[in-house]
Amino acid sequence: MMKFQFTYGTAGSGEADAAVKLITREELKEQGGAVWIHPQVDAELRRLYAKGLFKGERGQKEAVATLGLHPGAQALFVGYGGVTADELREAGAAAAKALRRLKARSAQVLLPSGVLSGNADCSTERAAQSFAEGLMLGWYERPKRKREHDKEAEQLDVRFVPEAQAGGGDAAGARWEAGMKRGELFAEGALFARDLTNMPGNELIPEGLAEYAEEIGHRYGFDVEIIDEFTAIDMGMGGLIGVGKGSAHPPRMIVLHYEGAPDSEDVWGVIGKGITFDTGGISLKRADGMEEMIGDMGGAAAVLGAMRIIGELKPKINVLAVIAAAENMPSDRALKPGDVIVTMSGRTVEVVNTDAEGRLVLADALTTAIRRGATRLIDIATLTGAVEVALGNVATGAVTNDELLLQEVIRAGRTSGERIWPFPSYPEYRKQLDSDAADLKNSGGRHGGTITGGLFIGAFAENLPWVHLDIAGTSWLRAARGWESKGATGVMVRTLAELLSSR
Template sequence: MNYHFDSSANAAELHTDCVVVGVYKHAKLSAAAAQIDAASAGAISQHLDFGDFTGDKNRTSMLYNLPGVTAKRVLLIGMGEKDKLTPEALTQMTQAAVNLLKNSKVHNAVSFLTDEIASEYIEAAVRQSVIAVADSLYTFDTYKSKKDDAPRTTLEGWTVAHTIAGEFTTALLQGNAIAEGMCISRDLANNPGNVCTPTYLADIAQELANSSNKVDINVLEEADMEALGMGSFLSVSKGSVEDGKMIILQYHGGNSGDAPFVLVGKGITFDTGGISLKPGNAMDEMKFDMTGAASVIGTLTACIAMQLPMNIIGVIAAAENMPGSKASKPGDIVTSMSGKTIEILNTDAEGRLVLCDALTYVERFNPVAVVDIATLTGACITALGHHICGLLSNNDALAEEVLAAGKQANDEAWRLPMGEKYHDQLKSNFADLANIGGPPGGTITAACFLSRFTESYPWAHLDIAGTAWKSGAAKGATGRPVPLLCQLLINRANA
């Protein structure tokens, strides 16, 4: 898809297959719709007089060959109440437009929807409009021997236009980069577990490193991790014939010596639960247990494309959790890289076991901040559903940054508490701490566990168990939280 920005455009005079304009509830015209209405001697107003299209949010109506209008088609999008217009609502409207146009013969379209948002939200809205287009056009049929019978969309060009002067080309380019990162993240996560192994993730990371002279890669093998004392990580990977990998990608976009911002992604490429075997229902979705890792690769892909002027390190803790003869057993005690001993009460709480060694490892980079991303707990789905990521942090300022970025990117998080009282649930009679704290506050106690390994730097934890993929008929990875992470890094780079 080719994306463009056009400022001070007249909607009635554009040479394109389709112009997309908004109409508010009660037949109130947007600025671009008013331009077309004036040029066509009131054609839109006459259409609205029939009462079939009332401007209700996300409703659509296509008009053809209007007199005085250069474009062959004018697509009306219902925008609802004007005082309730938000960037999130604009995303839904853009998706409604693309979902209609992708099944038409339209090759290029010009959208004026972001023209209507308040000035302080325009930049974010432009970014999100591009992401919305890419999201609506995304498909994954790599493993189908017969592709879908429906022809591929002819839509190949999307222009974001405004009737008033403004320059948002940078926001558009950022949106395109983020969309690309989300696509890569989704592709990785949608791959089956017999393809997307820890070795496969390392190969993809190597391809990313090869794509830019600003990126270095280092892959720690199990022998390297054993030498470093990563007994916690190895307690998970040893149950599988697939070797675990610790993948370190360093993007040198800033000045030499500047402290890096570190992203750590959980990369359990398939999670059976180990000896604490999961129920069989929907176990196929445990291929998505590496979406934290996928989001790190997707975010770094976007940062390279945006050429963000800062140093960023992505660390991927990649392993399979299998019930093999060498797998850890409930009650086993292992020693982490930090020296802390861990009693494994449940082998299905494996994500925190690989992450804790990764979080200890990144201390050597003297990071300015660390954010880990993980499909860590089903308890997060119980707490927040499938709309908002869970956020826990040892640093209020960093937590506020993450929350603000999530709101800007329409990829929200919600902060949960993490007080000392929750740490008591991790006490063990036989080791420094247990790897689970029981059902009450499961998302919180999982973060409390990780916090024991992040005491030397500002740290935030994103639990994406409820947002990283969808089930049912729409089953597949969502690409979240790539938009949140990218917005967080954009804000940091611009600070």
């Protein structure tokens, strides 16, 4: 595992393994322009540009050996299009991938004046946060279980150095340092969620997920409730028990209480789906790709990652985090299609597909949050394959009963570089969940599957403001992309943290 040490300033900015220069196409087009690293090193980059081998496009990178002409062995040029959070986050990720390939353990990042001073759309703090996030998130690769374990964690020392013409003085430096530290916190929360989601199913079971939550709670002083299967039965959690009873590993309902505004009655309820492995149950999934179902607790990981950030920043709000953890397995005890269960809310559900299990445990999780005082609700879940059909792996799908709350979430996602796309929730979709045997059934069929899956959960929101985020397409990638890693991406950690901490 790599540790990052970020510093800012010119003092002691001597030799490093690599000097990182952010560069735009406009700079490359200039004839005989300013010196970037060293005239001869710069000349090599201009030669590559003239031949069309380096265009300074977003995320493009080129390493040039300095051959002793500049402190450090490599000059690393990274293309970016302008001072926006997404551009800088992607530039940071591109730099990280190149530094990793070069086996660098120290780097100087030269800050152009436009980046250091920020602008109306991207402040200095936001620029620093985004670039730091990009470096840390872009460096990450899924850890391998090896016969020979790696030695102690290595460290990458990154020093941000203003270029000679960069202005702003101490004030700009202070703003950069503040944003840099915030970016480090946000990235650490997302990396925690990635590591948790990437864990094999034989290592992470519902009880283990509860232990991770307890550790976070104890570290930051949250009140923690771990509701075991016996208490869950007593409390009438038919959805959680129904899904979990097919496994040898019993389910858990996990609750973290953060009280940052004790005089306020406003309580944010953030709810995560924590299916630590999903076979589909009796409605068994296909074998191809089932190994990726270790990631079916990506929503729970996002909630825990965000709560780590909340614990560090301590915003003046109240947050109730609820995670429904279970393992969905086929056995002689498992739920069967056609079974009718009674949820914690008292609503009855006809189970027509045991692979639509996430919404069953989330039904009880919403009721748990509401009974503990939540006044607005956001649930995060790898809920449906249908969202990937509709949006691919590019955007998270959203369903809501409150447009204002949804727009707040979308704005936070835009700031974090995590796209969210709303689906309609017309009454006709809700009618697809009507059941002849119970209050509702747990699947409305193939048509509009993302919407009906979300509306099933919304039926348990008790008319409170509620947003459902379906991350089934965005929480797991089969190839790395920008600052998003192959495997678990930790999506929605930073969006949740941005939403809650900036209030």
